[in-house]
Amino acid sequence: MSEQTAPASAEELVPSRHSPAQRVQHLLHRNPALSPLIVLVVAVLVFGVVSENFLRPQSLSLLVQQMAVVGALAVGQTVIVLTAGIDLSIGMAMVLSSLVMVKLNFDHGVPGPLALLIGIAAGILTGVVNGVLVTRINLPPFIVTLGTFSIFTAVALLYAAGQTTALPDDSFLLWTGETIRIGSVGITWGVLLMLVLYAGVGFALRNTAWGRHLYATGDDRDAAELAGIRTKRVLLSAYVVAGVTVGVAAWILCGRVGGADPNAGLNYNLMSITAVVIGGTSLFGGRGLVIGSLLGALIVQVFNSGLALAGVDPNYQVLATGILVILAVAVDQWIRRVKA
Amino acid sequence: MSQTEAQERSPAAHDTGPVLEAEGLVKLFGRVVGLRGVDVRLFPGEVLAVIGDNGAGKSTLIKCLSGAMTPDRGTIRVDGREVRFGSTQEARAAGIETVYQTLAVAPALDIASNLFLAREIRRPGFLGSALRMLDKKAMRDQAEQHIKDLGISTLQNINQSVETLSGGQRQVVAVARTGAFGSKVAILDEPTAALGVRETGQVLRLVQDLREKGLGVILISHNMPNVFEVADRIHVQRLGGRAAVISPQTHSMQDAVAIMTGAAEVPDDEQSLR
Numbered sequence: 032m033s034e035q036t037a038p039a040s041a042e043e044l045v046p047s048r049h050s051p052a053q054r055v056q057h058l059l060h061r062n063p064a065l066s067p068l069i070v071l072v073v074a075v076l077v078f079g080v081v082s083e084n085f086l087r088p089q090s091l092s093l094l095v096q097q098m099a100v101v102g103a104l105a106v107g108q109t110v111i112v113l114t115a116g117i118d119l120s121i122g123m124a125m126v127l128s129s130l131v132m133v134k135l136n137f138d139h140g141v142p143g144p145l146a147l148l149i150g151i152a153a154g155i156l157t158g159v160v161n162g163v164l165v166t167r168i169n170l171p172p173f174i175v176t177l178g179t180f181s182i183f184t185a186v187a188l189l190y191a192a193g194q195t196t197a198l199p200d201d202s203f204l205l206w207t208g209e210t211i212r213i214g215s216v217g218i219t220w221g222v223l224l225m226l227v228l229y230a231g232v233g234f235a236l237r238n239t240a241w242g243r244h245l246y247a248t249g250d251d252r253d254a255a256e257l258a259g260i261r262t263k264r265v266l267l268s269a270y271v272v273a274g275v276t277v278g279v280a281a282w283i284l285c286g287r288v289g290g291a292d293p294n295a296g297l298n299y300n301l302m303s304i305t306a307v308v309i310g311g312t313s314l315f316g317g318r319g320l321v322i323g324s325l326l327g328a329l330i331v332q333v334f335n336s337g338l339a340l341a342g343v344d345p346n347y348q349v350l351a352t353g354i355l356v357i358l359a360v361a362v363d364q365w366i367r368r369v370k371a
Numbered sequence: 372m373s374q375t376e377a378q379e380r381s382p383a384a385h386d387t388g389p390v391l392e393a394e395g396l397v398k399l400f401g402r403v404v405g406l407r408g409v410d411v412r413l414f415p416g417e418v419l420a421v422i423g424d425n426g427a428g429k430s431t432l433i434k435c436l437s438g439a440m441t442p443d444r445g446t447i448r449v450d451g452r453e454v455r456f457g458s459t460q461e462a463r464a465a466g467i468e469t470v471y472q473t474l475a476v477a478p479a480l481d482i483a484s485n486l487f488l489a490r491e492i493r494r495p496g497f498l499g500s501a502l503r504m505l506d507k508k509a510m511r512d513q514a515e516q517h518i519k520d521l522g523i524s525t526l527q528n529i530n531q532s533v534e535t536l537s538g539g540q541r542q543v544v545a546v547a548r549t550g551a552f553g554s555k556v557a558i559l560d561e562p563t564a565a566l567g568v569r570e571t572g573q574v575l576r577l578v579q580d581l582r583e584k585g586l587g588v589i590l591i592s593h594n595m596p597n598v599f600e601v602a603d604r605i606h607v608q609r610l611g612g613r614a615a616v617i618s619p620q621t622h623s624m625q626d627a628v629a630i631m632t633g634a635a636e637v638p639d640d641e642q643s644l645r
Binding site for chain 2 (some may be wrong): 189232235238239240241243244247250251254255257258259260317318
């Protein structure tokens with residue numbers, strides 16, 4: 032209701048009355064993925080100048096492979112953040128899902144494809160658990176996923192008895208780590224799988240009623256409900272979609288680490304949130320794009336690889352990520368204050 | 372619309388019978404009586420204002436009519452057919468659209484998307500059925516046509532996001548929603564409560580446009596000048612019951628306030644008005 036003083040007719044909204052800063056604000060407001068894109072391009076150029084190795088095809092393809100797991104998880108995280116929620120358990124859910132796949136396959140001799148499907152089903156189940164707690168018992172997503180984070184961690188450690196399982200090189204589950212060559216650039220199937228995830232969820236958000244309803248629900252849940260949207264169903268669906276991306280990310284993780292490690296998931300929770308936030312999606316819900324999260328995950332990896340190649344103390348990578356997150360949220364706050 | 376027009380139009384419109392009719396609505400909240408047997412009749416092409424002091428049962432009445440509450444006793448008929456709403460969705464399906472005091476718009480979505488929120492159009496064929504793709508162009512075109520039909524001039528760009536609109540323009544979008552999709556009844560709960568003079572004028576004009584389109588409009592308002600400007604008849608709620616139905620032509624604002632507060636009593640004789 033803060034817009035009460037806004038001009039009453041569209042004629043008074045002619046952009047010529049706006050200052051340059053306001054125009055930038057409007058531009059960023061209309062295009063949520065624009066600011067991360069600018070940051071990414073600038074970062075790539077700067078690191079390309081600083082270290083000559085950075086722009087080599089090998090460095091770049093390694094960079095993309097390193098961000099594939101976070102990138103895939105960030106798809107699910109974006110969908111949840113768009114509903115004004117947050118998922119603190121997503122990384123551990125992925126580890127749990129990958130343990131199911133690997134242990135079924137390796138310990139119990141279940142064929143790879145079947146083990147994969149059951150593992151993805153386990154990922155979906157983690158999403159359903161979160162979603163049911165959020166929508167049926169009406170608990171805040173932050174609390175629900177903080178709790179399930181601990182639960183999934185404990186279940187993963189108990190299930191694996193704290194042990195890492197390594198798969199034989201020819202295992203079906205490691206297919207996501209295999210490289211396909213396009214000219215001099217090598218790219219893994221895992222990276223392609225991640226891109227498919229982005230394309231699919233991006234399409235659904237943009238072109239289906241489900242997408243509209245998800246944005247409307249995250250924007251203002253009461254208003255969406257009054258408009259006739261069944262918001263509980265929409266929220267639950269967001270967690271189920273996140274569960275699917277958890278399963279796919281788990282498969283990509285298998286390819287990255289060559290098996291399953293119950294201790295691998297700790298950082299992924301926060302890294303996926305970092306990617307979403309740097310990608311311009313608002314933590315208040317209703318605003319943002321999945322493609323932004325892809326850019327966000329890339330930005331973090333570009334800083335990490337770039338600083339490493341420049342020979343800087345690795346602790347500065349963490350510092351840089353922290354500054355980026357705070358800057359991104361500050362920019363989001365500024366954009367949200369856009370005036371008519 | 373002038374008075375003579377209203378008098379000429381009214382009988383013709385009323386020949387068709389009420390579009391929304393409620394009889395003997397009772398709603399109890401524990402030992403508290405919310406509604407004590409209220410009758411409402413709304414005809415197509417008229418604006419029925421509902422006024423009343425706080426606690427008179429206005430909101431309860433509106434919630435019963437819009438499906439947000441189920442009355443404990445009494446019947447509701449739409450076009451003569453008895454209905455029983457379990458939810459606002461069911462009321463909407465029967466052609467009753469409600470604009471709530473808290474705006475039911477999604478700020479980040481554009482005007483067209485808001486008009487079609489929760490009833491999006493899908494593309495024909497494979498793209499729509501298998502891929503569930505939205506027909507954005509059809510929605511834009513229809514939204515544009517609808518805005519034009521209602522004679523709304525304040526909304527110029529249908530692709531503008533609602534949050535960039537003023538409070539009055541947002542309310543126009545919310546009210547315009549009620550007139551789309553072949554609805555028969557629009558219930559507007561304090562649509563001008565938070566608006567300035569000029570914006571109030573825009574919304575009231577839209578209310579009259581909805582009447583021109585043949586909708587029955589129920590307008591809940593505290594603002595007597597607004598009520599007397601657009602209402603054809605005024606339903607006065609008092610202490611959970613209907614105190615009277617009066618006409619702006621035969622009664623003054625002072626009369627209305629007096630009936631509302633119990634200072635004056637008039638026979639509740641709805642028939643004499645028609």
